[in-house]
Amino acid sequence: MLDLMTGNAAAAKAAxxxxxxxxxxxxxxxxxxxxxxxxxxxANGEMNAKYIKVESEHSAMAALIGASYIGARTFxxxxxxxLALMHEMLFWASGARRxxxxxxxxxxxxxxxxxxxxxxxxxxxxxxxxxxxxxENNQETLDLILMAYRVAEDKDIMLPAMIIEDGFILSHTFxxxxxxAIEEIDFYLHPFNPDVKVNFRKPRRYGSLVMPDWAxxxxxxxxxxxxxxxxxxxxxxxxxxxxxxRDYSSLVELYRCEDADVALIVAGSAAGTxxxxxxxxxxxxxxxxxxxxxxxxxxxxxxxMRLGEGVRTIGVFDRSYTxxxxxxxxxxxxxxxxxxxxxxxxxxxxxxLGGRDITEAEFEKMFExxxxxxxxxxxxxxxxxxxxxxxxxxx
Amino acid sequence: METYRDLPxxxxxxxxxxxxxxxxxxxxxxxxxxxxxxxxxxxxxxxPDVSIEVREEGEYPRVDYDHCKGCGICAxxxxxxxxxxxxxxxxx
Amino acid sequence: xxxxxxxxxxxQGAVVASELLARxxxxxxxHAAAFPFFGVERRGAPxxxxxxxxxxxxxxxxxxxxxxxxxVLDPDLVxxxxxxxxxxxxxxxxxxxxxxxxxLQHVKWNKVATVDATSIAIKYGLGSENSPIVNTxxxxxxxxxxxxxxxxxxxxxxxxxSPGDKKANAEAAKEAFETVKGVW
Numbered sequence: 133m134l135d136l137m138t139g140n141a142a143a144a145k146a147a148x149x150x151x152x153x154x155x156x157x158x159x160x161x162x163x164x165x166x167x168x169x170x171x172x173x174x175a176n177g178e179m180n181a182k183y184i185k186v187e188s189e190h191s192a193m194a195a196l197i198g199a200s201y202i203g204a205r206t207f208x209x210x211x212x213x214x215l216a217l218m219h220e221m222l223f224w225a226s227g228a229r230r231x232x233x234x235x236x237x238x239x240x241x242x243x244x245x246x247x248x249x250x251x252x253x254x255x256x257x258x259x260x261x262x263x264x265x266x267x268e269n270n271q272e273t274l275d276l277i278l279m280a281y282r283v284a285e286d287k288d289i290m291l292p293a294m295i296i297e298d299g300f301i302l303s304h305t306f307x308x309x310x311x312x313a314i315e316e317i318d319f320y321l322h323p324f325n326p327d328v329k330v331n332f333r334k335p336r337r338y339g340s341l342v343m344p345d346w347a348x349x350x351x352x353x354x355x356x357x358x359x360x361x362x363x364x365x366x367x368x369x370x371x372x373x374x375x376x377x378r379d380y381s382s383l384v385e386l387y388r389c390e391d392a393d394v395a396l397i398v399a400g401s402a403a404g405t406x407x408x409x410x411x412x413x414x415x416x417x418x419x420x421x422x423x424x425x426x427x428x429x430x431x432x433x434x435x436x437m438r439l440g441e442g443v444r445t446i447g448v449f450d451r452s453y454t455x456x457x458x459x460x461x462x463x464x465x466x467x468x469x470x471x472x473x474x475x476x477x478x479x480x481x482x483x484x485l486g487g488r489d490i491t492e493a494e495f496e497k498m499f500e501x502x503x504x505x506x507x508x509x510x511x512x513x514x515x516x517x518x519x520x521x522x523x524x525x526x527x
Numbered sequence: 528m529e530t531y532r533d534l535p536x537x538x539x540x541x542x543x544x545x546x547x548x549x550x551x552x553x554x555x556x557x558x559x560x561x562x563x564x565x566x567x568x569x570x571x572x573x574x575p576d577v578s579i580e581v582r583e584e585g586e587y588p589r590v591d592y593d594h595c596k597g598c599g600i601c602a603x604x605x606x607x608x609x610x611x612x613x614x615x616x617x618x619x
Numbered sequence: 620x621x622x623x624x625x626x627x628x629x630x631q632g633a634v635v636a637s638e639l640l641a642r643x644x645x646x647x648x649x650h651a652a653a654f655p656f657f658g659v660e661r662r663g664a665p666x667x668x669x670x671x672x673x674x675x676x677x678x679x680x681x682x683x684x685x686x687x688x689x690x691v692l693d694p695d696l697v698x699x700x701x702x703x704x705x706x707x708x709x710x711x712x713x714x715x716x717x718x719x720x721x722x723l724q725h726v727k728w729n730k731v732a733t734v735d736a737t738s739i740a741i742k743y744g745l746g747s748e749n750s751p752i753v754n755t756x757x758x759x760x761x762x763x764x765x766x767x768x769x770x771x772x773x774x775x776x777x778x779x780x781s782p783g784d785k786k787a788n789a790e791a792a793k794e795a796f797e798t799v800k801g802v803w
Contacts, residue, residue: 290536
């Protein structure tokens with residue numbers, strides 16, 4: 133059914149459609165309306181779930197790890213400082229192979245105190261062993277949460293997943309969303325039934341000490357599961373397309389990249405703006421494309437390499453900074469393309485931090501810059517902060 | 528188990544920690560003198576290993592020697608000095 | 620694409636106005652997106668909200684700088700903020716005011732329409748006398764100056780998603796549509 137809803141309403145709806153059984157959440161802007169909506173749906177009987185009120189995000193994640201051990205389908209949501217407070221428990225969830233699904237409504241970390249979107253919060257958790265997927269719009273938020281349960285609970289995977297929706301830009305924006313019927317979802321997403329469950333009649337110890345002789349092998353299995361998740365996301369995408377018509381069958385969505393001279397890799401809501409910008413450039417005869425990075429973990433190395441085989445000048449737009457060489461996505465893309473380093477140029481753009489608006493005009497400047505690099509074969513800077521007030525930027 | 532392929536996805540033990548007989552770690556054994564004990568259960572409250580047992584209100588506390596590690600906190604906390612720490616090798 | 624900016628005060632319903640308008644457009648088989656100015660919302664303080672309407676799916680996620688329409692929910696805001704900022708040269712302005720557009724002192728613009736949404740809101744008991752909620756009346760009037768969103772869709776949207784007494788809100792929208800002045 134077509135409806136108009138915010139990203140946060142779509143996230144809460146997805147939890148309801150997935151028949152989530154245990155929710156534990158703590159409020160933080162701009163996530164709060166997800167947990168409020170869920171509390172309302174649990175209270176009025178729309179959802180048959182246990183809602184655990186907790187004193188922090190750390191406790192929320194701890195509660196869900198326990199609930200997931202029982203065999204319950206679990207859900208929480210957070211942002212920014214709340215995600216940072218969860219950090220320790222994020223490792224716990226992935227190491228214990230608990231398929232918890234959590235929308236992260238991305239927001240800058242302070243100081244400077246700031247409630248608006250950027251990806252510093254999620255990139256700070258990139259090495260916790262969670263799957264991380266970015267949404268371009270509210271439809272994707274709803275769809276990817278449903279897909280995430282299917283992949284996360286797959287017996288070969290059993291890893292938690294963050295579904296990332298940009299704070300305010302998606303979370304508080306009303307967009308058209310096609311909401312599947314819960315009966316349709318029941319065919320796509322089966323109940324969670326893990327092999328190992330807590331059984332109170334047969335008490336056991338969970339998460340027990342592992343000595344150095346085997347701890348590394350456990351970690352290796354985590355790594356293998358993340359690698360296998362690439363295929364599972366593609367399969368889940370194909371099944372989703374069959375059931376609902378919307379296509380998520382690739383980890384990198386290519387937009388007008390086939391004959392492009394340059395391509396820009398973008399994750400999240402800015403990908404939509406970049407596509408509009410690419411359309412305008414195409415109207416002026418500029419052959420540019422957008423590669424929308426849907427999955428950051430697992431990282432689609434092969435798909436990025438395939439892009440590099442066709443397009444030799446690639447830009448990466450990051451809404452985060454690593455305090456090393458550019459943004460988080462830029463680092464991964466350059467890493468993936470290193471084997472063909474002599475043929476491919478990769479430029480990093482840092483922008484949209486702390487909620488700074490990224491306009492179509494800014495993307496056009498990035499495309500023009502990339503086209504100039506493609507033409508001359510050289511670039512003066514590897515990484516550039518876009519629309520930075522450095523004296524040359526007009527605002 | 529020979530390779531990573533043989534491991535379960537996440538760690539769990541088939542029994543609870545009760546199966547681990549930590550009583551063998553002990554050098555000193557707490558012995559409760561029921562003549563001095565007032566059954567205030569301070570020892571029960573302080574034992575970090577849940578090794579002081581009180582099954583029913585009113586009975587004297589008993590030490591679970593299968594699990595008591597002999598840390599001596601109970602003896603230290605006992606307000607009437609009813610718990611004595613005795614060297615294991617002097618008992619047997 | 621049509622881009623609309625709403626000026627109001629926190630609590631007057633500018634954000635809901637943008638949502639209801641977007642919903643009306645979707646009901647009219649168009650694509651739409653609505654969003655508030657992303658910031659801190661405080662009762663009484665000036666707030667803005669935005670709406671995009673198009674034939675194609677709306678992919679851009681940037682803010683609106685050059686609107687086609689500006690809608691002002693509170694006439695006092697005209698002297699406090701530059702409501703005309705960025706308004707396209709052929710763009711239109713709709714102001715909640717009991718005056719005719721030619722009597723408005725602070726506004727020099729070609730296309731200006733006015734509607735007495737405050738009186739209409741009070742008449743239909745929307746909000747309170749001291750703080751009437753004018754959002755449904757104003758979008759009823761807006762449908763008169765924006766052909767892409769007909770009154771029927773606006774009313775359908777209000778009946779589905781308006782907070783408060785849906786019927787009274789729909790009546791207010793209808794009356795505002797009929798009494799809007801200065802339509803070019």
